[in-house]
Amino acid sequence: MATDHARIANFGAGPSALPVSVLEEATKGLMNFQQTGVGIAEISHRSKEFQAFLGNLESLIRTQLDVPPTHRILFTQGGGSAQFSAVVLNLLARYRLLHPERNTEETVLDYVVTGSWSKKAAEEARRLGGGQVNVVVDSRQFSESGKAFDSIPPHAAYRFSPDPALIYYCENETVDGVEFSHDDASPASFPYHLLGGGTNALVPLVADYSSSFMCRPIPHLADHAIIYAGAQKNIGPAGLTILIAREDCIVDVDAAAKLGTTPVPLTLSYKTLADSGSLYNTPPVLSIYIAGLVLERMQRHGGLKHYEETNKRKAEKLYAALREGEGKGVLRRKVKEGSGSWMNVVFEVVGPDAEKAFLEGAEARGMTGLKGHRSVGGVRVSLYNAITEAEVDQLIAYIKEFVQ
Template identity: 70%
Template sequence: MVNQRAVNFGAGPSALPESVLEEACKGLLNFQGTGIGIAEISHRSKEFTSLLADLENNIRTQLDVPLTHKIIFTQGGGTGQFSAVVLNMLARHRLLHPNLSDEQRVMDYVLTGSWSKKAAAEAKRLGGASVHTVVDARTKSIDSKSFDGIPAHADFDFSVDPALIYYCENETVDGVQFSNDETSPASFPFHLLPTGGLWPLVADYSSSFMSRKIPRIADHAVIFAGAQKNVGPAGLTILIVRQDCIVDVDAAAQLGATPVPITMSYKTIADAGSLYNTPSTLSIYIAHLVLERSKKLGGIEYFESVNKRKAQRVYAALREGADRGFYHLKVKEGSGSWMNIVFNVLKNGDDAESKFLIGAEALGMKGLKGHRSVGGIRISLYNAITEEQTDNLVAYIKGWTTPESITLSS
């Protein structure tokens, strides 16, 4: 395998299409005939600003982003947005309700996995309002301590007028994802949100962005995503922000809100066309190439159908193996992620999981080790992973239970 590219099933930074990487190599040397590489070119040049506009248009058209929302680009990843959404949404709430004390303000957090847990912890650290747990999925789990599924709608308890309502659509570490079928009990309970006004709904889509349609996209206040899963390399963060949430944070600060660092202010970024400071030019360029490829293939509709088939094949193979005692799926059926499938290997000798990983790597399949906090195996099926690569992994999963049956596609 030394002279071949491995198949990267890692959770991130994730696989990128080979055709995109090949084109990006050209742009690193000479971007659009300028004689200057994309990593060197001025972010205020007409070539780069045109590229940025094209990237925005690709996201808007492929996701059907309404004109009520702006698309902006920044840095800091999803973790940076754990802080930014708190500060910007508290500034908005301060402008709407200037006479409330910090104790009277509430931020709602839906806890379904490790990332939403971290987001809530950051909100508590920053202060400015109390943090209310809408639901903690661990209390509804089989062992009362694991994140193993989406709780029932009846378990959600939203505040009346929160400054923000945060949820993580796909939990990369724990393999839990809200269903995009609103009739599913594992869907997000939009129907339970507070009545009246515009919902301050914040969605973390970092590990599922552009993999399938976003339910009720117009009803969200903020959607954010680190690019390094389905869109591009690390270094770029994409935000879709409803225009009423792009507020004058300095005016809010004069009323007592926490001052917002200038590069975290949505208004600063939006007013500057995402060019207030030097953006991640290379990451933006590769994201543009990825979404141009996506458009040619059929956009979100194409990837949603492909990703659904990939996930179904892997889950089917794992359930078959689980019935025979070889695997344990860590997430309840119906709540399993399409992007990150987590499980344990139970048998085939001592140190079964280590042997499973070694055997997969010998076949050129890497990045399958589970997150250090939960262990096990994690299969990440981001957009760049093909159906053929998925089928090869499925053959290996099945072959682990009957080794003589392993056959791989050519």
């Protein structure tokens, strides 16, 4: 929907839309950050003003997500893809310190594969070595073709290892539009109850929350060892990665290397980040600044409760329109009922050249970023926090017009 800034509705999957008010405030900070006379992209990351801003960002995340004192909040670079490697190396180091007698053949890394990103994460774990990769479940086995990531598998299908170095899952698959339910009673929820070790065990559970971070509360947050998220979906521009790391996972990686595990590069070590207050090297200053402005705005608007309610309405309205279009044979949803993402809604337009006509019609009406990921095609609507209900209503009105 065009504004005075000649902006259109950006439904792209990332880098994603940001609130106009935040962008306006950020342009002021680019010229003069907090009355220092220096722009945010120029100021020293070790200045007292920036360090105070970083501390406030950490506080905003901790407060809104209710992060317990058992977990540290860290800031780094490299996006989710760098964490594919970092979580393996750090948690292998932790495992070696706990079990110095075990060799690579006796070390297992558990991966829940429900889409393109968790598949890539598992591939990186295999490439790095250091342990045997066990695919706990592969959701493609439950698709009609045996090849599509179109659902969350049933709890009975999961096969966790008795004592893995890590257990990895991706909460929301941006490419495939598949997401774990936040309702423990749902068959599409993550099966926390199947994790071993009893109630007091420090289970090495790792979650990629990149495309759903800060869109609603994180269930069982305290039960996770590591949660990470690239900022460029809901809370900022590309370049910043946020980590929520349990204290027992911030280990002396050099001590582990002396016991035979793979040495961890300094900038990938969680201990390096924690010991330096996320300032071992220059962090992505501008991305941190904009993320801070977004989090401040979220707090003013009612925090996660408000965004959870709004995002639920947005998704439900859109899925209802898609079901209607499916009933008329014009649209085809790509994800099974109950497993659909709130953030990335995927579907196909039926008929020769129909998808092209749909996308061109959307562009003509001021809506962009709707083309599906190049690996799977189709249409993808990303409903991140900055996408307003009015923009969703505009898209739904167009979908109904197109279906007619």
